[in-house]
Amino acid sequence: MPSDTTPSPVASSFAVCRDGEAVPGTLKGAVAAIGNFDGVHRGHRHLIDMALTSGKPAAVLTFEPHPRSFFQPDKPLFRLTPEVVKLAIFARLGLAGAFVRRFDHALAALNAEEFVHLLAHELQLSGVVIGHDFHFGRGREGNPARMKELCDKLGLKCFIAPAIVEGSEPVSSSAIRAALETGDIATANKLLGYRWFVRAEVRHGDKRGRDLGYPTANMRLPDDCRLHHGIYAVRASVDGKSVDGVASFGRRPTFDNGAPLLETHLFGFKGDLYGKTLDIEFIGWIRGEERFDSIDALIAQMDRDSAQAKRMLVEDRTPSMIA
DSSP states (O other): OOTTSOOOOOOTTOEEEETTOOOOGGGTTOEEEESOOTTOOHHHHHHHHHHHTSSSOEEEEEEESOHHHHHOTTSOOOOSSOHHHHHHHHHTTTOSEEEEEEOSHHHHHOOHHHHHHIIIIISOOSEEEEETTOOBSGGGOBOHHHHHHHHHHHTOEEEEEOOOEETTEEOOHHHHHHHHHTTOHHHHHHHHTSOOEEEEEEEOOOOHHHHHTOOOEEEOOOTTOOOOSEEEEEEEEETTEEEEEEEEEEOOTTTTOOSOEEEEEETTOOSOOTTOEEEEEEEEEEEEOOOOSSHHHHHHHHHHHHHHHHHHHHHOOOOOOOO
16 A cells, blocks of 8 residues: 555454464464554555565554663653554554564563564564664664574565655654654654644543633643644544544643643534543644733634634645544
């Protein structure tokens, strides 16, 4: 499947195999793309596409927590796709399933040969797909050439994917994080190949939006989220239906300057969303968060923000990765 096309419907047979679990029959002999896959961006999709066209059942092997969080627990990592979101995206790409290995001291201690032995015997793979800069094994001792050598010894196929480049730079999770941290949704979505989205439960708020004429669905995003505070054009998935809207992510400086909160106003929507889990896709950046001297000034700006969001939503052609 080409990397930049609309994803396939979610396969009901998508399987997840974790540590200590028997390999499902649908994943035995699979070719697995290996990586952290934070963001499941266009570069990751190229690896997955190679697995999908291998002629064998296609899977991914990914790790939780993210290895960087394991090695640097004092430095919170802005996760583009927490595990539940990452698995939801995998399930839409036509894969047979995913192997999720716990990244802990035992896994980090495996040398390169032991790691490939795990792939062949514990996961029962018939092949792997890795990136051109993939490193593995204790101290990152293994590289693509070493992977190919070890796979050949054990009868595994080894496919090495080239870098996917945007402009002069490789597509990377780091570049996407940097874009989101500045509110550059257009660049983030271009690198991802789909609209970046968050998933969270709608919680009760102070109901202030109702008084302003803009009722909102309020959601707490993970503490590591470093999305730039501001106003965005968004699209929500509500009970399987797509609803356009405008959202504010930030501390509400006009009112309480409190903990960061995503507040989404859905155009024309009437209903109770409390307790529901929503996917909110980010379509475009409108402006930074501001403090207003009066409620009237705030409402007037919200009117302008809504009009701009509607224009952005009409013009948007970026593929979606949610149902």
